[in-house]
Amino acid sequence: MQQFQIAKDQFSKTRIVDCLSTPLDDGEVRVKVEAFSFTANNITYALVADMFGYWKFFPPISADGNIWGVLPVWGFACVTESRCSKVAVGERIFGYFPPATELVMAPAHINALRWVDNVVHRQALPAGYNQYRRIDAAVVNDPRSEDERMLLFPLHITSYCLFDRLQTAEYFSAEQIIIVSASSKTSIGLAYGVRGDVAAPELIGLTSARNQDLVTALGCYDGVLTYDAITAIDSSKATAIVDMSGNGELMAALHRHLGDNMRQTISVGFTHWEQGAKLPGFIEERSEMFFAPGYIQGRSKDIGVDEFERRSTDYMQDTVAKSRSWLKISNIEGLAGLREIFADVCNGKIAADAGLIVRL
Structure with missing residues (x-):
């Protein structure tokens, strides 16, 4: 072997x-x-x-x-x-x-x-x-869906858990949500869910200049900005952040820009892992590290294993179907x-x- x-x-x-x-x-x-x-x-x-x-x-x-x-x-x-x-x-x-x-x-x-x-x-x-x-x-x-299952189910189960976390927290009373590294497949899976919730606040995607056109074309974000344009974000609005990047410099700058209106940051992935150190300005007391398996275990106890599986499966079937276009x-x-x-x-x-x- x-x-x-x-x-x-x-x-x-x-x-x-x-x-x-x-x-x-x-x-x-x-x-x-x-x-x-x-x-x-x-x-x-x-x-x-x-x-x-x-x-x-x-x-x-x-x-x-x-x-x-x-x-x-x-x-x-x-x-x-x-x-x-x-x-x-x-x-x-x-x-x-x-x-x-x-x-x-x-x-x-x-x-x-x-x-x-x-x-x-x-x-x-x-x-x-x-x-x-x-x-x-x-x-x-369906053998035709096996590639999608390998690629997206492991990512979109995290997307669902994040959506459930935001939804049950009533989006931390935020007026806008920012998803950092908006082109990641987990981010897109989350964006599909948030965009489909009529109670959700405005959704902004942050991404690289290289991926801006692709992310904009997805149609699941209300606005798409590049990493060097964070000052264009309205800092007067209460904001929740989902960070898939792990870019410490970017997150510190974003926290400094938003100040007291940064209500909660959920850190998930590390698409920019080489820049992952936390820097001055990062607000740790309103930030959390998200571990999907632990969340699944906790929510399964809350609502039952079968109900969690039903909800998450319905969610992923929808987000995977939407991903086929790109x-x-x-x-x-x-x-x-x-x-x-x-x-x-x-x-x-x-x-x-x-x-x-x-x-x-």
Whole structure:
């Protein structure tokens, strides 16, 4: 088997490691990873890996695990070998995988629609990442939508959670919402939801000059400004910010511009991770770090798992359908192809409307 790894202290440094497949124990299955998406969200996993445990999901197949790590990805896999009586060879699943050619898993809590990977080292990790959808048993199984599912479902579930957070907080009584890094797919998924709520305040997208035309053409923002034009934002209005960029310099400048009218900032992703340090002027006491798995767990307790799944699924089906008009799928061949484009993803050089699918 092969596994794609990155250096934990230098994300631009990557390698592909080969090793022999290990025999299965009773209850285990081996899956072949067929394809997975790769976006800036995966780089966010690396940035917060130590804080939220992302390095722990898929240990590197090497002795130097303190130096090298494996970034989780979302994709599809097929069972090629099984010693679990309830999981047959040939079954396909969707979920969280390593960027690797195969994975040994321990199915548990198996029902008609899903099962959980109960391998020992994952049992203490967020439960939502350990669940796998059984594709052959899915109520709706449209192979044409699999690329969209890999690319957008993992992002738009965060979009939904952010929308739910804003909505339940009554938008923090803001008169305007600013989404920073408005071209990111998670931002767009959020913007679709906010724009569809008649009770929502004005929505402004901040983006780079390179992406301004694309973001404007989406039609989901009331206004689109470039990063160097934040002084054009009306600072007299109460404002809530959703920051997908992690750009410390920009956020500090935005907070200084808005002053007391900056009601709340929700920090989510790190599309500009290399500029992530907080600088003077950043208002920490009215800022929060958003962790979608924790939010999902909390809201599922509040309204019930089934209700949360119904609401989030309806939301994502709508936002994914709206994204079809602009999303352009690009196929990347194998782990070697991922290694070739990895630096461009890290450095934000991938076009905002591009969707990368790595096929193995």
